[in-house]
Amino acid sequence: xxxxxxxxxxSLAKDIRLEWRSxxxxxxxxxxxxxxxxxxxxxxDPTAEESREIAGGLxxxxxxxxxxxxxxxxxxxxxxxxVLDAYRVSPAPANALFLSKALGNFIxxxxxxxxxxxxxxxxxxxxxxxxxxLLIPVAVLGTWALVVNGTFFAAISLRxxxxxxxLPLLLFPISIPAVQGMVEATRxxxxxxxxxxxxxxxxLTYDVVFTTACLGLFGTVLxxx
Amino acid sequence: xxxxxPILAAVTALLLAYGFYLGQFVAPTERTMGEVQxxxxxxxxxxxxxxxxxxxxxxxxxxxxxxRNLKADALAVAAAETGVVFCTVVLVTGPIWARPVxxxxxxxxxxxxxxxxxxxxYVSYLLLRRFSEGAQTPVLAAVLAIFGALDVPLVYFSIWxxxxxxxxxxxxxGGSLDPSMRPAFWMNxxxxxxxxxxxxxxxxxxxxxxxxxxxxxxxxxLMDDTTESVKSVxxxxxx
Numbered sequence: 385x386x387x388x389x390x391x392x393x394x395s396l397a398k399d400i401r402l403e404w405r406s407x408x409x410x411x412x413x414x415x416x417x418x419x420x421x422x423x424x425x426x427x428x429d430p431t432a433e434e435s436r437e438i439a440g441g442l443x444x445x446x447x448x449x450x451x452x453x454x455x456x457x458x459x460x461x462x463x464x465x466x467v468l469d470a471y472r473v474s475p476a477p478a479n480a481l482f483l484s485k486a487l488g489n490f491i492x493x494x495x496x497x498x499x500x501x502x503x504x505x506x507x508x509x510x511x512x513x514x515x516x517x518l519l520i521p522v523a524v525l526g527t528w529a530l531v532v533n534g535t536f537f538a539a540i541s542l543r544x545x546x547x548x549x550x551l552p553l554l555l556f557p558i559s560i561p562a563v564q565g566m567v568e569a570t571r572x573x574x575x576x577x578x579x580x581x582x583x584x585x586x587x588l589t590y591d592v593v594f595t596t597a598c599l600g601l602f603g604t605v606l607x608x609x
Numbered sequence: 610x611x612x613x614x615p616i617l618a619a620v621t622a623l624l625l626a627y628g629f630y631l632g633q634f635v636a637p638t639e640r641t642m643g644e645v646q647x648x649x650x651x652x653x654x655x656x657x658x659x660x661x662x663x664x665x666x667x668x669x670x671x672x673x674x675x676x677r678n679l680k681a682d683a684l685a686v687a688a689a690e691t692g693v694v695f696c697t698v699v700l701v702t703g704p705i706w707a708r709p710v711x712x713x714x715x716x717x718x719x720x721x722x723x724x725x726x727x728x729x730x731y732v733s734y735l736l737l738r739r740f741s742e743g744a745q746t747p748v749l750a751a752v753l754a755i756f757g758a759l760d761v762p763l764v765y766f767s768i769w770x771x772x773x774x775x776x777x778x779x780x781x782x783g784g785s786l787d788p789s790m791r792p793a794f795w796m797n798x799x800x801x802x803x804x805x806x807x808x809x810x811x812x813x814x815x816x817x818x819x820x821x822x823x824x825x826x827x828x829x830x831l832m833d834d835t836t837e838s839v840k841s842v843x844x845x846x847x848x
Contacts, residue, residue: 533756540749544741553736557729558756561763590763597759601752604674608748 395484440570513576654801662692
């Protein structure tokens with residue numbers, strides 16, 4: 385068995401280079417989440433004081449939907465020219481491929497969040513009444529929770545008919561506790577009421593449990609024939 | 610084994626009839642909720658049956674992943690489908706009871722929400738089975754079943770953090786179920802468990818039969834193709 389990290393790194397570097405040159409995924413994600421921001425603003429008054437209560441939910445739903453755009457692209461590139469089949473017969477560990485894809489998606493979605501967060505602050509007139517630095521661990525843990533399962537389920541939905549529809553159908557039910565954790569933690573921090581500790585611990589548990597499950601079962605999914 | 614099926618069917622019919630009789634006519638009317646409380650004798654046993662069917666699905670999925678036994682996979686499908694049916698019964702009977710008693714159809718309380726999320730997870734499991742084809746379906750479905758099972762405790766804890774409105778468990782230590790209601794309740798738990806097992810078994814046999822038919826048809830099509838091509842080759846050779 386060849387070592388894990390050099391292969392992970394090689395595959396990740398290749399994906400990042402491809403994305404850097406084409407910018408397909410990041411552009412469509414950025415535009416998509418911008419659309420979500422605008423469309424949401426018609427359904428309620430985004431600058432009202434009460435909207436602070438739902439801002440957490442809004443931000444995360446926008447990121448969740450945009451993440452699905454990127455996640456659906458994850459494996460499409462490897463299907464062309466039977467790259468995935470070549471990978472299966474190579475001695476490279478399956479988890480290296482999975483980790484590189486999950487890390488690649490994580491970088492993409494984090495970049496999207498960094499670019500979009502100021503826009504949310506401006507459009508929705510957001511102001512944090514709680515410790516704002518806590519939003520960083522919430523964002524990191526929440527993003528990983530979305531992309532680790534998203535990358536895994538994208539590999540599953542790759543094998544189905546109408547795979548683009550299948551991914552959210554599989555991902556959203558399983559992600560409910562993670563989404564709830566992100567939304568609640570963000571709401572508590574923004575409104576400054578109480579402690580977000582329970583939700584951060586929940587997100588951490590979710591990440592540990594599902595990262596382990598993904599690494600344990602990815603080989604099985606990759607080799608499913 | 611095949612002879613046991615009609616016996617189980619007959620026993621289930623008797624148990625369901627007796628359970629219905631106990632629940633509707635023998636058990637006393639609840640003082641505050643009135644007659645509508647009797648729905649509890651269908652609601653709770655269905656929930657219990659759904660939960661153990663989902664557990665059977667998980668166990669069968671794990672067995673399939675370890676042993677690659679297609680019968681375990683057929684059992685996993687059967688258990689998931691019947692589990693979703695019983696879970697739907699729980700989700701439908703709950704609001705019918707809640708409307709007169711709580712004054713609302715639905716509340717986002719821990720048990721209601723976690724049951725709904727469980728239902729969603731298993732519906733997505735059935736969708737995955739429907740949308741994927743070929744020999745990889747059992748593997749992908751079994752993997753998803755494991756992910757769903759891992760999710761259940763997390764869902765439960767995340768919703769547990771909210772205020773809960775559902776009546777506290779009435780069974781077990783310090784349970785508030787009146788002793789005069791217990792025979793009706795336990796008889797229905799037994800009857801619904803038998804009913805669930807019966808349905809799951811029927812679905813399991815149907816699944817095995819469907820697969821046999823499918824394999825036979827595939828083989829037949831293959832044979833036809835071969836004979837056709839043999840004929841055409843011979844025809845060409847003759848001309």
